[in-house]
Amino acid sequence: MARIVMKFGGTSMAGIERIRSVAERVRREVDDGNQVAVVVSAMAGETDRLIQFCREAASLYDPREYDVVVASGEQVTSGLLAIMLQSMGVAARSWMGWQLPIMTSDAHSTARISGIDAKAIDTAISGGEVAVIPGFQGMSAGGRLATLGRGGSDTSAVAVAAAMKADRCDIYTDVDGVYTTDPRIVPRARKLSRVTYEEMLELASVGAKVLQTRSVGLAMKKGVRVRVLSSFDDGRDEGGHRGTLIVGDEEIGESDMEEQLITGIAHDKNEAKVTLTSVPDKPGAVASIFTPLAAAEINVDMIVQNFARDTGNTDVTFTVPAADLARSIDVLEREKPSIGFRELSHDTNVCKISVVGVGMRSHAGVAATMFQTLADRGINILAIATSEIKISVLIEEDYTELAVRVLHTAYGLDADEEAA
C-alpha cells in the first residue's frame, strides 16, 4: 500500500470520455490497495476561454476577479471526476481549495502556495475515499479565490503530495516521460527512467516543457518523488519502468551517476541576443546596464563582455527572453545617456543549447567535448554559460537541430533503436 497523488493535465481531462479513462486509471490504483488523491486541470482550452472573457471584459482587470473566473475550470472537472469515480463504485469526493484549505499568497493570478491543511484529505484517503482536488488554485489570506498562474496544477499536485506525505506524485501528461533530448529532432533519443531534481530543473528551464519549473523546485525542497508518465500510453521501457521518476541524487546512486555522464540535451529558441557596443570600461558600467533591466523584471541570462583594453571601451552581449526584447530595447534606449554605449544591436535568430547532467560534477572534459564537437561542424559559439550541472552555449538558430544531434551522439546518448 502506498499513498499516491495522481495529477492529470488539461489534455487528459478534455471531455467526458477522457475523464472516464482518468477515472479508470484512478480505480486501478485504488484496486491495488493504494490511498489516492487526484489533482486535476481544467478541460484543455477551457482556461483560455475564461481568460479570453476577462480580456474582453477589460484590458486591465482586477486579478482577484480574474481568479474567480478562471478558477471555475478546475472546479468543473473535479466535480465531474468525483461523479465518474462514484459511478464506478469508487468512493470519492471533491475538495475545493477553500474547503481544505490550500492557503496561498495574495499575489492573485500568480499566487504561491503558503500551506496546505491536509487533515481532511488524510482522513478521507485513510478511509478509502479518493480525494479529488482542483489544481491551480487555493485561497488567499484574505479568504478569496487565488490561482497559481499557468501550469500551476503541477505545483498543486506536488504541494498536496508533500502535505499528505505521499510516497509518490504521478504527473500524467501527453508525453511518456523525460527524454535525453527532443525526439522530434533526434529519433534515437532515449526516455530516461530516472533523473535528479536538479537535472530536471535545468532541463525545464531550457525548454524541455514537461513539468513546470516551480513544481520541480518545490518537489526538490520537500523531497517529493515525482513521476512523469503518459495518460494515453501504458508502455514500459526495457527496464520495466513507466515514465520518468524525478528524485534526489541519493536515489540515483553512485554507480548510475558514474556511468551516466550527461543526462540530456535541451534547446531553447525563445532567447534574444542583445549587444551594446563601446560601453565605457569603468567601474559601475555593467551595473548601469543590468540594474534598470532587473527593475523592469526582465531576466538576463547569458552575459559576455569583450574587453578591448586599448580603447577603454568594451562590447557587452547578453540574452533576454525573446518576449521581453522590445521592452528591453525601450529600457536600454532610455538609459543610453547613463550607460553610454554607442550602438544597440539585437538578434532573435539564436538558440541556446544546453548539456545537463549531475555526472558533470565528477568529470572533467565535458565542456571541451562540447566545444570540440560543435567546432568540428563549423558551428560558431556566440556565448557560453555554465552551472555546476549544465553547460549552455548560444548558437545561430539555423544550426539548432544539427548541434543537438551531434552532441547527442558525442555524449553517447543515442539509443540502439529509434523511439516509437
Next chain:
Amino acid sequence: MARIVMKFGGTSMAGIERIRSVAERVRREVDDGNQVAVVVSAMAGETDRLIQFCREAASLYDPREYDVVVASGEQVTSGLLAIMLQSMGVAARSWMGWQLPIMTSDAHSTARISGIDAKAIDTAISGGEVAVIPGFQGMSAGGRLATLGRGGSDTSAVAVAAAMKADRCDIYTDVDGVYTTDPRIVPRARKLSRVTYEEMLELASVGAKVLQTRSVGLAMKKGVRVRVLSSFDDGRDEGGHRGTLIVGDEEIGESDMEEQLITGIAHDKNEAKVTLTSVPDKPGAVASIFTPLAAAEINVDMIVQNFARDTGNTDVTFTVPAADLARSIDVLEREKPSIGFRELSHDTNVCKISVVGVGMRSHAGVAATMFQTLADRGINILAIATSEIKISVLIEEDYTELAVRVLHTAYGLDADEEAA
C-alpha cells in the same frame, strides 16, 4: 438614496457585450446615489451545458458533486461583472456564497436558503462598493457548495434583499413586466404596474413564468418589494412606471382593489387528467388513491368526485403535472387491489385556465361570469378548483386561446390598444 438589489437572468448575462449593458444599468443606479448589490445568473445555456456534463458522466450522480459543477456558471459571470464595473470606474467586488456565507439546507441540487450573513455586503455597499453575488447557490451546513435548483437565482436575489433590508429587489428579465394574460394569445393584454404577492403566486403557479414561485413566496414572507422589468427595454407605461411592482395588499390600497376585480388570466397546459372509474364509495377510498401519490411526491391539483349513490361506487377525476403522468399511472396500477377501481383513463389534451385577483374577495359573481362566458362559447368544464383569489377550470386544450380571449374581454381587461 435607496438600497437596491438588481438581479439579471441568463439572457441578460449571455456574453461580454450583454454583461457590459448590465454593468451600465448598475452604474446608473450607483450614479443616482443608490447602494447596490447585484445577483447574477450564469450565461444562458451554460447551466444546461454543465448539467449535460454531469448526465454524461453518470446516469445517477451525487448531487453534492453536481452542485460543484453547476455552481461554476454563476461564479464566472459574477467575476466578469465585477471586472466590467471596475473598468467603468465603479468600485465592485464579487462575493461567493461561501464567502458571505449564504447558508443553505443539505438538500443538494434543490437546497433552500436557511440564512444569509449580510455583514460583509452591508459594509461594502455602505462604503459605495457594488457587491456582485452569484445567484442560485450557497453553502450547506457541511461546508459544501449547494445549488437551489432551476430558477433559484430569483430566490437568491429576494433572500439577499431581505438580509440587507433593501428598499427594492429589481428582477431584470426578457419581458417588461407581468401582463393581464399572455400577449401572444391576447394582443390587447395590459402590463400591470402593480400586483400583490398572492396574485403573483397564483399567476406563477398556473403558468405565467415570469418569476420563480419560491422567490415570490419568500418575498411575501419577508415583505421584500420586488419589481420585474426588462433588461433590454427602457420603456415606461402610461402611468410612468417601468415593469411591474410586486407588493403587499396594503400598498395597493382599497380604491385600486375595488376598481380592479380581476388581475389576470393564466393558462397552464402542463397538466394531465386522470380518471378512476367505479371506486368503492367507502370511508378511506379517496385516501387510498392520494396517499400513495403523495408518497411518490406527485402533486395532485384539481379533484372531482362523481358520486353515484345507487351503485355504491364513484368516479374520481384529478389532475397531475403532465411530466408525472407515467409515474402516477405506475403508482395507481400497483395500488389497484387496495384502491379497487375498475378502469384508469387519462388525457393530456387539457388546459387549466385561471382567473386571479384579490378583488375577488369582496365581489360575488366572479365565478358565475366565468362559467357563463365559457358556456356561451360551448366550452365544456371538466373540473373546477377555487381559492380565495383564484378560480381555475380544466377545459379541452383546443379551446385554450378562445377561452383566454373571451375571459379577458369579459372581465374588462382589454387595453385600448394592442401591446407592442
